[in-house]
Amino acid sequence: MTDLPLLNPSEAVLLMVDQQAGLAFGVGSTDRQLLVNNTVALAKTAKTFQIPVVISTSASKVYSGPLMPSIRTVLGDVPSIERRNMNAWEDDAVRSAIAKTGRRKLIVSGLLTEACVSFPVLSALAEGYKVSVVADTCGGITAESHSLALRRMESAGATMTSWLQVLLELQRDWTRKETYDGARSIVEAHAGGYGIGLAYARDMIHPV
Numbered sequence: 001m002t003d004l005p006l007l008n009p010s011e012a013v014l015l016m017v018d019q020q021a022g023l024a025f026g027v028g029s030t031d032r033q034l035l036v037n038n039t040v041a042l043a044k045t046a047k048t049f050q051i052p053v054v055i056s057t058s059a060s061k062v063y064s065g066p067l068m069p070s071i072r073t074v075l076g077d078v079p080s081i082e083r084r085n086m087n088a089w090e091d092d093a094v095r096s097a098i099a100k101t102g103r104r105k106l107i108v109s110g111l112l113t114e115a116c117v118s119f120p121v122l123s124a125l126a127e128g129y130k131v132s133v134v135a136d137t138c139g140g141i142t143a144e145s146h147s148l149a150l151r152r153m154e155s156a157g158a159t160m161t162s163w164l165q166v167l168l169e170l171q172r173d174w175t176r177k178e179t180y181d182g183a184r185s186i187v188e189a190h191a192g193g194y195g196i197g198l199a200y201a202r203d204m205i206h207p208v
Helices: 032-048 069-075 092-100 113-126 143-155 163-171 177-190 192-204
Strands: 012-017 053-058 080-083 105-110 130-134 159-161
Touching (some): 012 032, 032 069, 032 163, 053 092, 080 092, 105 113, 143 159, 177 192
């Protein structure tokens, strides 16, 4: 397949870093419930488009807790790779799991933006990966520090995106029937007014 600037399901792998309640407590850059909503939507998107997911957690037995239950419900038995260091890219098991997919377009979501998101992103970029950071599924300690971390990653070559843009980019054509129902249901459940509008159109607008 020709390498395109747009994401394709067959080329991407999703890395979810430290989406754990103990770290979410420290998020001050956005509304936490919105953050969870967005992250669940992203997880559902990966599942719908059959994108491999690598999950990494840290300090799950000490402070951070396990992967948040709402995300675990979506991802089922995808294993969580526990690590000690802040940079998931420096963990052999995480890096190996990504490499084994054979995919060079990395989608990243996680907590906290200032360290456990930005460090692996910068490292992956240095190794030639094309990286998309799903900014509305990442949270920082403050709005300013979150923004600065996003700017640093972007200046290093990462693409900033949102969960909805990722979904629409993967779908691209609403006649792709194999993912249509799944993609539409995610939008209706998680995309606010846009989702409400789709549900309305389905239920109320009928061809003459």
